[in-house]
Amino acid sequence: MRVGMGESDVVLLEAVPRHASSLWTRAYLRLLLLGDVVCALACCASVLGVRVSFGAYIPVAEIVLGAGLIVAWPLSMTMAGAYRQKAHGEGTDEFRAVFNGGVGLMAAVAIGAYATQAVVARSFVMATLPLAIMTTLAFRYRMRKRLHTRRAVGDYMRHVIAVGHREAVLDLVVQFRRQPHHGMEVVGACLPPGKLDTDLEGLPVLGSFGDVAEVVAETGADAVAVLACPELDGATMRRLAWSLETAKTDLFVAPALMDVAGPRISIRPVAGMPLLHVEHPEFDGGKRVVKTVFDRVVAVFAVALLSIPLSLIFVAIRLTSPGPAFFQQTRVGRDGRPFEVLKFRTMVVNAEQLKSALLEANEFDGVLFKIRNDPRITRVGAFLRKYSLDELPQLFNVIRGDMSLVGPRPPLPEEVAKYGADVRRRLVVKPGMTGLWQVSGRSDLSWEESVRLDLRYVENWSLILDLQILWKTWSVVTRGEGAY
Structure with missing residues (x-):
């Protein structure tokens, strides 16, 4: 059963623009794409300019190859996953993708030149592409800091519906507010049935666990964060994921082990069930x-x-x-x-x-x-x-x-x-x-x-x-x- 929303909740929801996240995300991705191309163009032009200044002859074939590498640069970034939304804003995935994409293109040029016996200037493999990797990494880092600055004043945020018990929801709100660079803002909560009148310190309670999909549709939220609670079993989570598919709403699930992350966690199928395997931390050796x-x-x-x-x-x-x-x-x-x-x-x-x-x-x-x-x-x-x-x-x-x-x-x-x-x-x-x-x-x-x-x-x-x-x-x- 849906919970009724008060006047303050309606005001809050009207302040949350629908699909705002997708709009700025597309603009941000276009800016990254343009910046990557400019980085590749600048590096290629710089290396060719240095060679010309030392009296080297630049054949037309090398200029054409340079233009091809400039076009191939954003394609290699795309194949490496450097434009995926989840890689931006925090973590090392974005920088790792840029590095892997650049190294992959270097390897492709070197192997292609060897296989076709084509004469390719060493400057492309030994100077232009490594310089493009470093320049693109510096550009991405600068863009990330700019994104963090905007998020610190409330811009470029993803709106989240938190699903769980009161204490867990409040803890999530505190964490997101303390570290806005993550780009997550909780705009509403769905609590267990019977707890809908619980005070969440100004955060509106918009429904119970069975109302999540409807709440997302009404608020235009970008993501749902499900916090660990016994009421949400596997079947319930599966149905929730299905209900969010059409709107492409992201679903985040917080395990009970909140502070264990990284390579210690892996999902292993056992007897047809996906089990979360947690390795012990290494303090010796x-x-x-x-x-x-x-x-x-x-x-x-x-x-x-x-x-x-x-x-x-x-x-x-x-x-x-x-x-x-x-x-x-x-x-x-x-x-x-x-x-x-x-x-x-x-x-x-x-x-x-x-x-x-x-x-x-x-x-x-x-x-x-x-x-x-x-x-x-x-x-x-x-x-x-x-x-x-x-x-x-x-x-x-x-x-x-x-x-x-x-x-x-x-x-x-x-x-x-x-x-x-x-x-x-x-x-x-x-x-x-x-x-x-x-x-x-x-x-x-x-x-x-x-x-x-x-x-x-x-x-x-x-x-x-x-x-x-x-x-x-x-x-x-x-x-x-x-x-x-």
């Missing part, structure tokens, strides 16, 4: 050795490169406030082993003694202690904290083996004493100088959200994930967001 070597090598190079800035910060702290430049504090590392973390001092010398008088001003909703305008922070310390420069001495902790470049936040012993069994899972890997918590809000995160991100990293860590987090850390730190 070759992957751990590679991570340890990577951490220490990068940390050594970073210390050498930052030696002058480190010295200047040291002098600035000593000249502006009495006391040592460094601050050592006991933290808990891998497997619960304590170690001394090294940081630049950002507070007055007796900060720990003053902490008890400030406990009532704590702004954090968990075991952490955080105050946005902490009176114990020095003037230089405020600047160092804003841009996380006070964390740089932890490079020596990485070299020493106490920490990693990427990992969960290093906790205090009194925090660990309050951990439950689930939270202690954070301690199975080394703490990091940065992590998912650093690139997802820093001190603006709640305690529960910080723990969830740390556990997600523990469950899915890999060297590729570390590289992605390190790349994102740079932009987060330079903006100085969420640090205090």
Whole structure:
């Protein structure tokens, strides 16, 4: 039975333009196609221009071949899946598709030239196509950042109907609102029968589980997100998928294992049933050795490169406030082993003694202690904290083996004493100088959200994930967001 919609719900639905997502998606794809062609044209013209400047003779056949490669470039991107909508906005699928398409075209040119004994200038295979790959990747990255900027103000969003229980729906709404670059906006919810009068903090409840297809038709939503709940069994999900086929509405299903992703998950048919197979995370063996070597090598190079800035910060702290430049504090590392973390001092010398008088001003909703305008922070310390420069001495902790470049936040012993069994899972890997918590809000995160991100990293860590987090850390730190 459909639930009646109030006046506020009607206003909200009128504000959601039908098929808006498909309109901007087509425009965005056309812009990507045009940009890819321009990248290929610019690279081909640049290589030919350099050859001419060095006195090389360019036969007409090579010019024709260059024109053919410019035409073939977007075709190779299409075959590799670089224009699929699901590849845009987040993840590495888009960049992987561009790379695979470029390499595939290089291989086709090389094999074709060998098979036909055609004389092809090496510049096409050794310079033009590799340069086109790098240029297209740079263009796609710039387009992605532009897309994220527009989504941060509410543009280019896909409208989603959330299906599930109240708590799961609210959690999904919070996640999408905190990270708008995903391009998902929940515009309505379908709850279990008997729960239709539940308050969802302003989000309209448009129907029950049996009304999803009708709600999608009325709202013009682009996708349906089904959250884990026992009422929606296999037969119900199959019928829901069939009902959404005609309108080409995307269907997303969130498994119960919310924080397990990537190569650990695969679907395997067993006895005619598609079963979700979840592999155990690897905390030892070759992957751990590679991570340890990577951490220490990068940390050594970073210390050498930052030696002058480190010295200047040291002098600035000593000249502006009495006391040592460094601050050592006991933290808990891998497997619960304590170690001394090294940081630049950002507070007055007796900060720990003053902490008890400030406990009532704590702004954090968990075991952490955080105050946005902490009176114990020095003037230089405020600047160092804003841009996380006070964390740089932890490079020596990485070299020493106490920490990693990427990992969960290093906790205090009194925090660990309050951990439950689930939270202690954070301690199975080394703490990091940065992590998912650093690139997802820093001190603006709640305690529960910080723990969830740390556990997600523990469950899915890999060297590729570390590289992605390190790349994102740079932009987060330079903006100085969420640090205090």
